[in-house]
Amino acid sequence: MSGNTKVTREDWMKLALETLISEGVEAVRILALGQKLDVSRSSFYWYFKSRQDLLHQLLDHWRDNNTRFIVKQADRPAASITQAVLNVFECWLDESLFDPRLDFAVRAWSRQSAEVHRIVNEEDDTRVDAIRAMFSRHGYEHVEAFVRARVLYFTQIGYYSLEIVEPVSNRLSLTPAYLLTHTGEEPREGEVEAFAEKIRRRPRSSRAADDELAASAVR
Secondary structure (H helix, E strand, O other): OOOOOOOOHHHHHHHHHHHHHHHOHHHOOHHHHHHHHOOOHHHHHHHOOOHHHHHHHHHHHHHHHHHHHHHHHHOOOOOOHHHHHHHHHHHHHOOOOOOHHHHHHHHHHHOOOHHHHHHHHHHHHHHHHHHHHHHHHOOOOHHHHHHHHHHHHHHHHHHHHOOOOOOHHHHHHHHHHHHHHHHOOOOOOOHHHHHHHHHHOOOHHHHHHHHHHHHHHHO
16 A cells, blocks of 8 residues: 555544444554555554554544533523523534534443543533533522533433434424423523524534434434
């Protein structure tokens, strides 16, 4: 194999992430990735010290995307708790903020590795604590804020784990009821409408992917 000098670190990472998601961590191997990229093993070592280094960087990518954006969204200023929860809900409807397939793949990986299991638990705690702090800022007592944060977060993780798929239009229609359930308050006038419009303004490719995913679930 002569090697493709145009292959970048981003190419290696992109393929490794796709492989992790589609085939699992055991398939993330230097030789196999190199063959798909049509490069020699030496190309890999320009960017990574070892396979373990690559795996650590995959975990860093997962953490820096999925966890960071949940924390960021939960920390956004909001005039009401229902608006604050809608900010977090954006993560569930925008894969540029939270990639559920990657999250699922890392959780599957964690069942094979005590270290990754520990890291996943730590990240879950970080995510829940960010949502708890959000509820606390809006006047919820500490224990109630913590329980509401866990219910909100783990409900969504369970939704992904059970592979429940439905059209975005269905999710949006249920948003007021979810807000009431998670906060104990009705959304303020215009909040849900503004949220729905923001979701509808996503790039067409994202919406089309949602519709295709929903359609495949009923075929």
